[in-house]
Amino acid sequence: MAHGILGIDHTLVGVADLDQAAMAWTKLGFTLSPRGRHIGWGTANYCVMFERDYIELLGILDPTQFVNGLDGFLAKRGEGLMGFAYASADNAATRESLVAAGLAASEPKDLARQLELPEGTALPRFKLVFLAPETAPGVASFVTEHLTPELLRRPEWLVHANGAVGLKGLTIAIDDPVALVPAYERLFGPQAVNRTDDIVTVHAGRHTILFANRWDLEALHPELELPEGEVGEPRIVMMTLASSDLERTIDHLTFGQIEFEQRRGHAILVPGFMATGAALEFVAA
Incomplete structure (x- = not known):
C-alpha cells in the first residue's frame, strides 16, 4: 500500500450519551469491548472489535478537557x-x-486509553498521524499505529450476534466528488481511484471509500436519509459491514425489533436513527 497505509483501521461514531449508545449497539447485535477513557482527554469510548478493524463509539465524559472537536460535531x-x-x-x-511525496501530515502523536477490564485496568497505546485536509479531502481522517494490539482483541469480543465480521467501506456525500480525484491519486496512486461519471471510489487496502453527490446517492441508496438540496459540508452517510451470514443478521434484527430494509443484492440497510445516527449496510462477507 502507498505510504505504508494498510486500509481502514477504525471508524468513529460520535454519540451524545455513551451508555445509551452502548445499549443501542448491543441491541443491534454487536459485542462491545469494555469502556476506555482517553488519558489527558475528556473523551471515552466503547468499541466493536473485528479481526482486522473496528468501530469506535466516541462520547464526552469531561467537557472541560480536550475533546478533539467532538462537541462541535455533536452540536452541528x-x-x-x-x-x-x-x-x-x-x-x-x-x-x-507522506512528507517526502509533498503531502502534509502531522508529526506522530502519542495517545493511550485506560481500558476497564474485569481483572483491572489495561493501557492500550497508539501513535497517530493526522492528515491535512488537502492530503485527504472530503472526510476527517488520520493514521493509527497500534503499539499494544494484543490488548484490544480478545476472542469473546470478536463474536457478534448479528453475524458482523468486519468493515467493508464507507459512503460519503459531497457536492463535487470529481474534485477529490487529484488528491487521492497523489495519496494512493491512480490505480486506487476509480471514477464512474460523478461517483468516485477510493480503494484503501481491502476497504472502499465511495464519494457521491446527493442525486447519485438517491439513485444508489434511495432508503438513505440525506440533507435537502446540496450536501454542503461533506458527511459520511453510511458504513458498510461484512456479515458471515445475512440470514443470521436478519433473524437478529427481527428478534430485536430493529427496523431494516432488505435491498437488491440481498444487502440489509439499518437506518441511522436505529444506530445513533450511523446508517449501517450489511453485505455478504
Whole structure:
C-alpha cells in the first residue's frame, strides 16, 4: 500500500450519551469491548472489535478537557459517523513517506486509553498521524499505529450476534466528488481511484471509500436519509459491514425489533436513527 497505509483501521461514531449508545449497539447485535477513557482527554469510548478493524463509539465524559472537536460535531450534526482512521504498522515511516511525496501530515502523536477490564485496568497505546485536509479531502481522517494490539482483541469480543465480521467501506456525500480525484491519486496512486461519471471510489487496502453527490446517492441508496438540496459540508452517510451470514443478521434484527430494509443484492440497510445516527449496510462477507 502507498505510504505504508494498510486500509481502514477504525471508524468513529460520535454519540451524545455513551451508555445509551452502548445499549443501542448491543441491541443491534454487536459485542462491545469494555469502556476506555482517553488519558489527558475528556473523551471515552466503547468499541466493536473485528479481526482486522473496528468501530469506535466516541462520547464526552469531561467537557472541560480536550475533546478533539467532538462537541462541535455533536452540536452541528448530532450523532453519527464523524471520521475514520487509516492503519499503519509504522507511523513514523508513513509520515516520512507522506512528507517526502509533498503531502502534509502531522508529526506522530502519542495517545493511550485506560481500558476497564474485569481483572483491572489495561493501557492500550497508539501513535497517530493526522492528515491535512488537502492530503485527504472530503472526510476527517488520520493514521493509527497500534503499539499494544494484543490488548484490544480478545476472542469473546470478536463474536457478534448479528453475524458482523468486519468493515467493508464507507459512503460519503459531497457536492463535487470529481474534485477529490487529484488528491487521492497523489495519496494512493491512480490505480486506487476509480471514477464512474460523478461517483468516485477510493480503494484503501481491502476497504472502499465511495464519494457521491446527493442525486447519485438517491439513485444508489434511495432508503438513505440525506440533507435537502446540496450536501454542503461533506458527511459520511453510511458504513458498510461484512456479515458471515445475512440470514443470521436478519433473524437478529427481527428478534430485536430493529427496523431494516432488505435491498437488491440481498444487502440489509439499518437506518441511522436505529444506530445513533450511523446508517449501517450489511453485505455478504
